[in-house]
Amino acid sequence: MRRGAENWCQILRLLVREESVVTNQGRRSIHSNRIVNANKSKDFKDPLASYPKVHHATAEEASKISKRNAITFATLLGTTGAVYYSVLQNISSKSSLEPIENEELVNWSGTHSCLVKKLYQPESSEQVEAIVSQAHATKQKIRCVGSALSPNGISFEEEGMMSLSLMDKVLSVDKEAMTVTVQSGARVQHVADEIKQYGMTLMNYASIREQTVGGFTQIGAHGTGAGIPTVDDSVVRLKIVTPAQGTIYLSEKENPELFKLAKVGLGCLGVVTEVTLQCVPAHKLVEKTFVTHVRDVKKHHASWLKDNKHLRYMWIPNTDKVVVVQCNPEGSPQAELALKEMKDDTNSRENNTLHALQQMVEKSGILKDGEESIHNLSPTECRDVLLAHDPLNPSWVASVNKAEAEFWESNQGVTVGWSDDILGFDCGGQQWVFEVAFPCGTQASPNHKDIQYMEELLKHIKKNNIPAPSPIEQRWSSGSSSSMSPSSGSPESLFSWKSRRKESFESL
Numbered sequence: 322m323r324r325g326a327e328n329w330c331q332i333l334r335l336l337v338r339e340e341s342v343v344t345n346q347g348r349r350s351i352h353s354n355r356i357v358n359a360n361k362s363k364d365f366k367d368p369l370a371s372y373p374k375v376h377h378a379t380a381e382e383a384s385k386i387s388k389r390n391a392i393t394f395a396t397l398l399g400t401t402g403a404v405y406y407s408v409l410q411n412i413s414s415k416s417s418l419e420p421i422e423n424e425e426l427v428n429w430s431g432t433h434s435c436l437v438k439k440l441y442q443p444e445s446s447e448q449v450e451a452i453v454s455q456a457h458a459t460k461q462k463i464r465c466v467g468s469a470l471s472p473n474g475i476s477f478e479e480e481g482m483m484s485l486s487l488m489d490k491v492l493s494v495d496k497e498a499m500t501v502t503v504q505s506g507a508r509v510q511h512v513a514d515e516i517k518q519y520g521m522t523l524m525n526y527a528s529i530r531e532q533t534v535g536g537f538t539q540i541g542a543h544g545t546g547a548g549i550p551t552v553d554d555s556v557v558r559l560k561i562v563t564p565a566q567g568t569i570y571l572s573e574k575e576n577p578e579l580f581k582l583a584k585v586g587l588g589c590l591g592v593v594t595e596v597t598l599q600c601v602p603a604h605k606l607v608e609k610t611f612v613t614h615v616r617d618v619k620k621h622h623a624s625w626l627k628d629n630k631h632l633r634y635m636w637i638p639n640t641d642k643v644v645v646v647q648c649n650p651e652g653s654p655q656a657e658l659a660l661k662e663m664k665d666d667t668n669s670r671e672n673n674t675l676h677a678l679q680q681m682v683e684k685s686g687i688l689k690d691g692e693e694s695i696h697n698l699s700p701t702e703c704r705d706v707l708l709a710h711d712p713l714n715p716s717w718v719a720s721v722n723k724a725e726a727e728f729w730e731s732n733q734g735v736t737v738g739w740s741d742d743i744l745g746f747d748c749g750g751q752q753w754v755f756e757v758a759f760p761c762g763t764q765a766s767p768n769h770k771d772i773q774y775m776e777e778l779l780k781h782i783k784k785n786n787i788p789a790p791s792p793i794e795q796r797w798s799s800g801s802s803s804s805m806s807p808s809s810g811s812p813e814s815l816f817s818w819k820s821r822r823k824e825s826f827e828s829l
Contacts (some may be wrong), residue, residue: 418448426469426477429531433474439481444488446594449562452483453592457564465588467506467533473754476536485535488594491515500557502597505535512598513741521600524555525631526744535593541585541806543818544744545633545796547626547764550812553584553803555599563591572597584803606631606648606743607656609663611733612726615776618643623767626797626815628655631744635729635792636775638782639719642726644792648743663735677727678703681720685710700728708790718788725791756820758807764799764815771795771817795819 420439427434441463443449456463464478465485476482485506492502496519503512510530513523525544532542543551558572561583569591571580583590618634625632631648649655679695682688682703687710688695698706704725711717736743762768775795782789796818800810808816 418443418451420481426466426482428469428471428474428477433469433477435474435477435479435482437477437479437482441481441483442487443483443485446488446560446562446568449483449485449488449592449594450568453562453564456481465535465592467536468508468531470529470532470536483592485533485592485594489533492595494519494521496521499600499602500597501600502558502595503534505533505593505596507534508532509534509537510741510745516600517603517739517741520603522603522740523552523598524601525549525552526741527552528744528746530741530745534596534598535588538584538596538598539586539588539593541801541803541808543758543796543798543808544631545798545818546629546631547767547797547815548630548799550799550801551585551803551806551808553806554801556584556596557599558595558597559583559593560595561591561593568594581802581804585801585805587805604740605651605737606740607651607653607659608736608738608743609647609659609734610644610729610736611663612642612644612730615641615643615779618645619769619772622769622772626764626767630655632797634775634795636779636795637722637726637729637791638779638787638789638793639722640726642729644729651737659735660737663733676700676731677724678707678721681724682706700725704790712790713788715786715788718790722789722791754820756818758816758818760808760810760814761797761817762815763813765813767815771797771819774817774819793819 420441422439423436424440425434425436441452443452461481462478463481463483464476465483466476467485469476488504488506489508489511490504491507491512492504494501494516499521501512501516509526509532512534513530516522525546527542527544538553538556541551541553558570559580560568560570562568571583573580625647629647629649633646635644637644678700679698682698683695687706704721707721708718761771798808798816798818799812800814800816801808803809
C-alpha cells in the first residue's frame, strides 16, 4: 500500500507538476445529459464562500427540495430530451473552445449548485488538448463533469469546468475480443443499448445507468456480486489528455503501472477522453426479491454470497426486516429454483391498489390540490415526499420505514429481464449519501464483519433515536486490480459496500 502511494506521488508530479491544472473526472457516477440550467431558478443562491463554492441546502431547504424532486423526478426522467443538458442552448453562437461564462449548474438531485466562471464543452480530443494546454499555461483549475450525478458535488469547481457531454459516441465494437471503445461522455445506458445488438453487455451495472462512462469508471463505481470486481476492472485501455505530457494511452501493455493507478484516478491525472471496456455476452437475469428477518440473514449470509451471482440487501431501520435481492443468469440452477419457488408477481405490482407508502401519503394529506396524483408516484417518490414532510423527526421517519417494509412484503416475487434492466433500479430522487467500503474476508471464507457492522449500526440508530430513513443498502464486490480503488485487492478478496442517506447520520 505504501509503495503504491509513493508510485502515485511520483507519477502525479511527472504528469501534472506543481503548477499544473488539476482536473477531476467526478467522484460518483455522473451523467452529462442531466446538468440543469439554473439561471432562472431562485432555489439555489450561493452565499457560501467555502471551497469549492457550492451551496449546501439547509434542513428547511432540503425538505422543500426533496418534496419538489420527489414529485417531479418521474417527469424529468420521461423528458430527458427536453432537459438534455440545457446549457447547450447557449452554444450555437460560440465555438467549442470558447467557454460559456458565469453559468449556474445544479446537480442531479438538487443538493448542490455552482456558479462556474468558465464552462467548456469540447467536441473532440483535440479540443480537449487545446483547453487543457491553455489552462495549464494560465494556471486555471478545471474539473470535468458528466451529469453532475454526484451527491456530494465534488465535480463542481467555480473557477472552471469541462463537460464532455458532446463527446458521447460509441467509437468501435470488437465482437471477437468482446470489447467496446467509447468516448467518455457516452452514457452507460446508451453504451449498453448499442452493444446489445452485438450480443454483448457490460460486466456489471450500478443502480443508476445515467452516468457517463468517464465518471462511471474513474470513480470505481460498483454493482454487486461477491465474485465481480468494480467497473474499473473492466477497463482495458484509456486515452488521457494530461497537462504536462499531452495525450497518452494506457493499458496493461502501455505503461501498466500508471494504468493501474489511472483506472481509478478521479480524473486528477488528466481528462479521460476515451475508454475501452471488456464486455461479456448479453444475458438475462432472474431476480428474486423477498423480505426476511435479521436472524435469517445472519444464518444464510455466507451461502447466499456464494450461491448468487448478484446479491443486495436493503436494511430497514426501526424494524427487524431486510429486503434481499438475488439475481442469477437465466437457466442457472439458482434461477430455476427461484422460478419454481415464487410466482412472478409483475402483474400484481402494476395493479391499481394503493400500496402502503401511497396510503400513508394519502392519509397524511401532504399533497395539495394541483400536485401530482398519488397513483402516479413510484414507491421511492412516495418515500421522498413522506420524508420531506418531517425529515428529522425520529417517530415520523420510523413510521415511513415501517410503511416501506409493508410495501416490500406485499411485493415479493420473481422478475426476468436483461441484465442492464434488472441491475438498474429506481433508488429515489434526492440523494445525500455516505458510502463506505471495507474488506470482509474472502469469497471462500467471509468473516461476517459486514453483518456485524450492520448490527452495530442499527443498534446505534435505535439507542440514539436517529431519524434514519430506509433503506441502508449493502452490496459486495471482489477485489479490484486498480491501485486507487477502495476495493483494491486480489480477485479472491471480498469487499462490502454500504450506502446510507447523509442527513440522518451526521451524529455517527
